[in-house]
Amino acid sequence: GESVGLHLPTLSVQEGDNSIINCAYSNSASDYFIWYKQESGKGPQFIIDIRSNMDKRQGQRVTVLLNKTVKHLSLQIAATQPGDSAVYFCAENMIQGAQKLVFGQGTRLTINP
């Protein structure tokens, strides 16, 4: 079975607000995590990644937080825009292994005007 899951299947936020999407993982040996964005009818698109030796990593309007103690990952999107509407997936990987990404179920983010 999947070792990565998401707390909420859907999330609605107002345009301009910040969004937080959560993810739980169960494989304590995973040492690399990735967030993907998937728009309708398209393949997943890389957003941001983080290694297990980090707690936080920031990109453009996005921040990923990793809490290894409780095996929790979150994606924060600042000032959400209509273009942020999509399904967001977290995925985990073991760096020492091959590219065996394990994906979570996904959270659908809807931006309300």
Add this chain to the structure above:
Amino acid sequence: NAGVTQTPKFQVLKTGQSMTLQCAQDMNHEYMSWYRQDPGMGLRLIHYSVGAGITDQGEVPNGYNVSRSTTEDFPLRLLSAAPSQTSVYFCASSLYHLGLAGGPYNEQFFGPGTRLTVL
């Protein structure tokens, strides 16, 4: 660069038919993978390759075969299609970075997908 391309975009098969889903990348990536995505689900790894001539099984390999004769191409074969194989199939490729500060370390580029229906 065209990135990762997949053909066909849509396919309908009858149970028992065979077909090959094509995947190609022009980024000289070592790693290529096939995933399937069922409705409301995340992606599940079918097979992957770490380079030409090397392939291995992922999470859900049964019913699928792959080969990697060149760096660019990674076809996925269904030998005898079953309704349970109705899904959207994504191919991905990446360079695998280790130890590079700042990352990304394993950025996979996905193709647009092939929507397969097996009747």
